[in-house]
Amino acid sequence: MTELFLSFPPFLLFYIGAFALVFLRGAVASAVTIFIPVLSFVVLLYWPHGEFFNYSLMGMDLVLVKIDKLSLLFAYLFHLAALIGGIYALHVKDKVQQIASLAYVGSGIGAVFAGDWISLFIFWELLALTSVFLIWASRTPSSYQSGMRYLVVQVLSGVLLFAGALLLIHQTGSVEQGVLELNSLSAWLIFIAIGIKCGFPFLHSWITDAYPESTPTGTVFLCALTTKVAVYALARNFAGEELLITIGLVMACFPIFYAVIENDLRRVLAYSMINQIGFMVCGIGIGTEMAINGAVAHAFNDVIFKGLLMMSMGAVLYRVGHVNGSHLGGLYKSMPKTTVLCIVGAASISAFPLFSGFVSKSIIMLEMLEAGHTVGWLLLLFAAAGVFHHAGIKIPFFAFFAHDSGLSVKEAPINMVVAMGIGASLCILIGSYPSILYSLLPFPMDYSPYDVTHVLTQLQLLFFSALAFVWLNMKGLYPPELPSVNIDADWLYRRLAPAVIVWIKEVVEKGYTLVIRLTSYTTSAGIKWLARYSEPQSLLARGWAIHFMLIALMLMMIIVLLFNYLRQI
Amino acid sequence: MNNHKPSGFFYQPNTIRWILRIFYALCVLLVLADFIVHRHILTNIEKIPAFYALYGFVACVILVLIASQMRKFLMRDEQYYDTDSSESITEKAEVNHD
Secondary structure (H helix, E strand, O other): OHHHHHOOOOOHHHHHHHHHHOOOOHHHHHHHHHHHHHHHHHHHHHOOOEEEEEEEEOOEEEEEEEEOHHHHHHHHHHHHHHHHHHHHOOOOOOHHHHHHHHHHHHHHHHHHHOOEHHHHHHHHHHHHHHHHHHHHOOOOHHHHHHHHHHHHHHHHHHHHHHHHHHHHHHHHOOOEOOOOOOOOHHHHHHHHHHHHHHOOOOOOHHHHHHHHHOOOOHHHHHOOOHHHHHHHHHHHHOOOOOHHHHHHHHHHHHHHHHHHHOOEHHHHHHHHHHHHHHHHHHHHHHOOHHHHHHHHHHHHHHHHHHHHHHHHHHHHHHHHOOOEHHHOOOHHHOOHHHHHHHHHHHHHHOOOOOOHHHHHHHHHHHHHHHOOOHHHHHHHHHHHHHHHHHHHHHHHHHHHOOOOOOOOOOOOOHHHHHHHHHHHHHHHHHHHOOHHHHOOOOOOOOOOOOOHHHHHHHHHHHHHHHHHHHHHHHOOOOOOOOOOEEOOOHHHHHHHHHHHHHHHHHHHHHHHHHHHHHHHHHHHHHHHHHHHHHOOOOOOOOOOOHHHHHHHHHHHHHHHHHHHHHHHO | OOOOOOOOHHHOHHHHHHHHHHHHHHHHHHHHHHHHOOOOOOOOHHHOOOHHHHHHHHHHHHHHHHHHHHHHHHEEOOOOOOOOOOOOHHHHOOOOOO
């Protein structure tokens, strides 16, 4: 039996499941969405490390599946996300979402197992094509447009990756992925391609644009996969690239400002996602074994706690119809379970001791300090305080407490609560027994997060960040939640670029009209002029006396003579 | 949103008062602990007494103050990007009470 399952690539079960869903209905279809991740996970446990499914394409020897500790960890993670997301979405009968989410997870698993650039590219594009349906599934005009922008950006990333990969293969003659130096066009193209999916500054706005537009359940899948595949690709190909430290620091810091003033709570989470990826990118940039471990461990934890927070906001969205902080508050009375589970997620992302963020974020911060980047460490500390501020306090506070909005809704459906419960249990389990996660990391770990100094300093940081929140609120300095849109990098292509194009169009149009007018004016003026001199008895039409002709001829000859004379000298 | 009096455990003035009191007490204890526990440190900055507490507080105040200022030039009304502007949250709301 196992041999049968091992005879096809590990991601294929998801595609088979997605295909089967086309023909299935009702409870059976729902069951398939959670049965596939479980079955595939069990099969995955039997896979040994190594390279499998070699194939040849246009003279290149490609490896469809390459299994090592790094790719295996991400594959486990995606299975977990698929299972939790599947349970969370059990009540959804929308075929499009069910099929898209299974195929999307399959593509994510395919991407992390891809042994060469070409296979990676194929799954890279499949990730984009399958996930966009989760955004369109909201079926609103704004989600349609947002999905279009998402697709353009994602496909652009794929095209860049393909171009870079082809150049690289041409230069090196090898299709294998491996640590790249940023010294050639090919490496830069690949770097930017991964950077787009990873949410590098100015390339990030597809995350905050599209994720909050998806359905309550769709976002849970979205936030687990695409960016984490990019983090994996960075860890595999650009570990130790100094530039990543700077990029990571910017990513960790700037979104928290936006998160403080953003009103849509799922968009706040999208910003905090960029902030968390910033930590991972820093870890990859430092590049030591410990730092890579930290980055990968943080990616693992982030999928779970960010998923948990996204699920809790999804539950609010499902019941209330929106997640605008300005119109929420007091929901703890009607959604107590969601409240508690959301707080567990908030504690985890804020890295409270005994919660999962605590055991992974600190590895990156410690490595930053050991690598001698004191300023970088201070910035990460700032980002760590900031993330508590917006994701740890703001999200639960404005949704479930704050001013009583008088909203009276039902608790989230049971399947949502169960999914959130699994997420929350994992957060606490990993936070309390970090060795479970540490044993899965690509490099051996010799680190214990629980010592007195670490616990004390972290608690001080968090409590005094909370104190700042309390103080600012009491002084009335905390920015109120306002229904609004904040301009971000997407403004460049949603407002500036169209405005520039419109401006160019206008200039060209004006120029064109001017040329047309000038031509028609000069032509008509010329015709009129000719007509005037061609009237009866006018200059050109009347009869001339013979002596005029002789004078004219003589003048002409003098001119010709003069001209010839001048030419001689 | 509506003008009813907030009810519920977490809206009682007494509850809020006690939560804050306990919270302040914990803050004080954490700072005191800083003088008792010998922290092992890696940089000179960490030698400052209660460095993490100070840093956390100052960082968050600066964060919020800068963010509020950012609103002045970043904030637009909700329909800013809507091309057909026919949608508002009330119309989009699709509530599920099964």
